Amino acid sequence: MKGECINMQKVLDSVQNWSNANRVKLNAKKTKDMWICFWKSIPQPPKLYTGDVMIERVNSFKLLGVSCQSNMKWNSHIKEFTRKGNRRLCHLRQCRKAHLPTEVGLATYCIKIRPLLEYAAPVWGGLPHYLVNDLERIQRRSLRIIGLPVDTLPPLSERRDKLTLREMEAITQDVNHPCHHLVPIAQKHDYSTRTKERGSNVGRIISRTERHKSSFMPRAVKLFNNKL
Numbered sequence: 001m002k003g004e005c006i007n008m009q010k011v012l013d014s015v016q017n018w019s020n021a022n023r024v025k026l027n028a029k030k031t032k033d034m035w036i037c038f039w040k041s042i043p044q045p046p047k048l049y050t051g052d053v054m055i056e057r058v059n060s061f062k063l064l065g066v067s068c069q070s071n072m073k074w075n076s077h078i079k080e081f082t083r084k085g086n087r088r089l090c091h092l093r094q095c096r097k098a099h100l101p102t103e104v105g106l107a108t109y110c111i112k113i114r115p116l117l118e119y120a121a122p123v124w125g126g127l128p129h130y131l132v133n134d135l136e137r138i139q140r141r142s143l144r145i146i147g148l149p150v151d152t153l154p155p156l157s158e159r160r161d162k163l164t165l166r167e168m169e170a171i172t173q174d175v176n177h178p179c180h181h182l183v184p185i186a187q188k189h190d191y192s193t194r195t196k197e198r199g200s201n202v203g204r205i206i207s208r209t210e211r212h213k214s215s216f217m218p219r220a221v222k223l224f225n226n227k228l
Contacts, residue, residue, distance in 0.1 A: 009048055016051055028053035032061045034070050038211070066120045072211060074124040078131045081116060085138045088113045092145040105146035113142055117156060122167040125160040126214025132157055161223055168220035172202060182217055 184203030
């Protein structure tokens with residue numbers, strides 16, 4: 001751990017030297033230091049610096065609209081997006097108040113609210129049940145406000161699986177995809193099954209923890225092999 005921390009500071013020093021040579025000013029206030037570790041207790045890593053400015057150490061950080069946590073859980077991301085989703089329910093109430101057809105309310109939900117609840121879903125889709133319920137609760141509330149049965153639309157969890165599968169198919173078909181090298185190679189067999197061709201599968205990923213099992217690649221490989 002100690003050597004790795006020293007190497008990290010060396011990398012930052014190299015970036016700082018490059019920026020100085022190319023007259024690019026680094027904004028230390030927008031740079032964060034987040035250590036990802038699953039151990040209960042570890043020695044406090046040394047602070048990192050860009051020049052003479054110490055980088056702020058955080059437990060969560062928003063990257064491209066997704067809130068990442070140091071424990072690799074998605075509580076902060078789901079909490080933020082459920083809060084935003086609940087705020088947007090006002091659009092459905094306005095539709096109901098104006099006596100607009102239910103089709104208008106449904107379209108409003110599918111355009112204004114559901115995309116928010118599905119943003120980057122393949123990345124964080126492997127959620128524990130209590131977070132799954134938080135998201136499903138917003139869809140159920142939306143359908144009740146519109147005046148439709150709660151089973152009018154498929155569950156969000158089902159749609160997340162389909163989005164994950166679609167992303168996995170894109171990865172396997174594009175050899176230039178940044179994640180293509182992470183796809184496990186399928187084992188070849190001389191036999192076939194009645195259900196599907198073995199050659200269409202990718203290799204299995206063995207997970208020893210629930211955290212790893214719920215991450216993108218193990219979850220996507222399973223969906224890809226099962227062909228939902």
